[in-house]
Amino acid sequence: MSDDSGMPTPPGHRPRRARPARRPLSADVIVDTGMRVLDAEGLDAVTMRRVAQELGTGPASLYAHVGSKDELYELMHDRAAAQIRLPEPDPARWREQLAEVAFEARRVLASHRDLARVSLGAIPVGPNVLRIAEFQLALLRGAGIPKRIAAMAVDTLAMYVDADVIEGAIFGGGATGPDAERTVHENRIEPIRAYFNALPPDRYPTLVGMVDELVGGTSDERFEFGLDIFLRGIASYAPS
Amino acid sequence: MSDDSGMPTPPGHRPRRARPARRPLSADVIVDTGMRVLDAEGLDAVTMRRVAQELGTGPASLYAHVGSKDELYELMHDRAAAQIRLPEPDPARWREQLAEVAFEARRVLASHRDLARVSLGAIPVGPNVLRIAEFQLALLRGAGIPKRIAAMAVDTLAMYVDADVIEGAIFGGGATGPDAERTVHENRIEPIRAYFNALPPDRYPTLVGMVDELVGGTSDERFEFGLDIFLRGIASYAPS
DNA sequence: TCGTACATACGAACGGTGTTCGTGTCAAGT
DNA sequence: ACTTGACACGAACACCGTTCGTATGTACGA
Numbered sequence: 084m085s086d087d088s089g090m091p092t093p094p095g096h097r098p099r100r101a102r103p104a105r106r107p108l109s110a111d112v113i114v115d116t117g118m119r120v121l122d123a124e125g126l127d128a129v130t131m132r133r134v135a136q137e138l139g140t141g142p143a144s145l146y147a148h149v150g151s152k153d154e155l156y157e158l159m160h161d162r163a164a165a166q167i168r169l170p171e172p173d174p175a176r177w178r179e180q181l182a183e184v185a186f187e188a189r190r191v192l193a194s195h196r197d198l199a200r201v202s203l204g205a206i207p208v209g210p211n212v213l214r215i216a217e218f219q220l221a222l223l224r225g226a227g228i229p230k231r232i233a234a235m236a237v238d239t240l241a242m243y244v245d246a247d248v249i250e251g252a253i254f255g256g257g258a259t260g261p262d263a264e265r266t267v268h269e270n271r272i273e274p275i276r277a278y279f280n281a282l283p284p285d286r287y288p289t290l291v292g293m294v295d296e297l298v299g300g301t302s303d304e305r306f307e308f309g310l311d312i313f314l315r316g317i318a319s320y321a322p323s
Numbered sequence: 324m325s326d327d328s329g330m331p332t333p334p335g336h337r338p339r340r341a342r343p344a345r346r347p348l349s350a351d352v353i354v355d356t357g358m359r360v361l362d363a364e365g366l367d368a369v370t371m372r373r374v375a376q377e378l379g380t381g382p383a384s385l386y387a388h389v390g391s392k393d394e395l396y397e398l399m400h401d402r403a404a405a406q407i408r409l410p411e412p413d414p415a416r417w418r419e420q421l422a423e424v425a426f427e428a429r430r431v432l433a434s435h436r437d438l439a440r441v442s443l444g445a446i447p448v449g450p451n452v453l454r455i456a457e458f459q460l461a462l463l464r465g466a467g468i469p470k471r472i473a474a475m476a477v478d479t480l481a482m483y484v485d486a487d488v489i490e491g492a493i494f495g496g497g498a499t500g501p502d503a504e505r506t507v508h509e510n511r512i513e514p515i516r517a518y519f520n521a522l523p524p525d526r527y528p529t530l531v532g533m534v535d536e537l538v539g540g541t542s543d544e545r546f547e548f549g550l551d552i553f554l555r556g557i558a559s560y561a562p563s
Numbered sequence: 564t565c566g567t568a569c570a571t572a573c574g575a576a577c578g579g580t581g582t583t584c585g586t587g588t589c590a591a592g593t
Numbered sequence: 594a595c596t597t598g599a600c601a602c603g604a605a606c607a608c609c610g611t612t613c614g615t616a617t618g619t620a621c622g623a
Contacts, residue, residue, distance in 0.1 A: 237537075
């Protein structure tokens with residue numbers, strides 16, 4: 084990436100365009116730019132106009148390479164799914180490996196702000212999301228889980244990961260600084276605790292007696308809790 | 324509801340307004356109207372302008388009663404939660420009752436199109452969603468489930484219901500007619516099956532061998548499957 | 564009964580959105 | 594050198610959430 088800003092136009096070099104040597108537009112650079120905006124400002128900031136502006140052009144230019152905003156979102160989702168690393172399959176350790184993949188998928192998805200909103204309720208079609216599904220299905224089938232159960236398990240597992248990331252994204256909000264956790268706690272958690280504590284105890288007797296447990300649990304704890312229950316349940320369908 | 328359309332204005336009755344005897348605007352009628360639009364055309368159709376138009380006024384008038392569109396959405400969500408019927412608590416049947424509530428919540432949420440998108444990732448604050456939470460917590464605590472586990476369980480359960488309804492909403496789309504199921508099958512399921520069948524078997528060997536199981540399972544089957552696993556997992560934390 | 568004060572209603576506008584159309588421009592093929 | 598076809602993009606359309614200032618009807622005090 085050379086930086087020619089500040090250089091005057093050489094004489095005789097009639098600029099062939101307003102922006103000389105324009106970068107070739109393509110679906111890839113559009114998705115790239117979308118990911119940059121996403122990571123910096125969240126999914127709602129990823130608009131056609133914003134991405135076009137970032138590329139130094141207008142929104143109409145994008146539609147030659149991306150069918151619609153939703154299609155761009157799906158391409159971004161598959162791009163993110165490409166970052167999910169899969170271990171070498173080891174059928175003997177299928178439960179551990181399924182948990183590994185779930186954690187890894189959660190980590191990657193959560194690292195891209197609220198991108199998970201796209202994947203929840205979207206039918207997996209991209210090559211990378213299918214790659215994950217194939218891995219999980221192979222693991223389950225290798226463990227002797229029936230087809231019907233394996234199919235439902237993969238669906239439910241993806242749903243669980245997506246939903247958890249979405250829930251986590253409404254807190255964090257994306258600010259990942261050194262004292263981000265403290266700020267989040269003060270600004271988000273504390274008001275909720277106060278609200279719950281102020282609830283009428285005669286109407287919600289059990290709830291007000293559990294405020295600490297309700298607002299206190301870490302997102303990681305809750306994820307691991309649900310994942311463990313789910314995997315134990317699946318294991319009950321395995322032979323042996 | 325009388326119908327005075329077609330009647331001329333009686334002489335001497337100067338209309339006090341352009342729309343005589345205007346109905347009083349209030350948060351309640353705004354939420355009512357929002358629910359009507361939601362049920363008819365889906366959440367995306369519920370815009371400030373659309374609701375205002377339905378009420379024969381402009382969008383600015385709504386802001387005297389509802390703080391923002393998001394607040395309207397939350398009010399609508401709580402209104403829907405009011406329709407969830409809870410059984411008489413019976414601690415001895417806590418597992419069955421928890422399943423009952425989950426099914427009932429799913430039924431009600433699904434009957435309002437994609438309203439579930441609002442509730443996923445929203446902190447429960449409305450009186451009606453808190454009423455559900457209180458019921459579930461009381462049931463779990465009554466069964467001897469530890470506070471920490473019970474808190475995570477209701478969180479996860481609500482998340483599961485919401486995510487399932489959202490996933491279901493991208494199919495159905497809301498069209499609930501006599502032959503709706505057949506149409507959905509032809510227009511949505513069949514293309515997906517075709518796409519999966521056309522996938523390269525060398526890259527996705529396990530997946531292409533399970534197409535029927537992947538696209539075939541009913542939404543109800545899958546929900547019951549996950550719910551059963553989850554409740555069995557929770558039960559393992561109960562004493563006895 | 565009249566005048567005033569107040570809460571509500573709302574027209575108009577601001578700055579944004581996704582998407583389409585028609586035109587313009589470039590580079591490769593003949 | 595000329596044609597052709599793909600791509601870029603300015604302008605516009607029809608929406609969106611939200612705010613501001615003004616108009617209006619009602620209730621109340623004098």
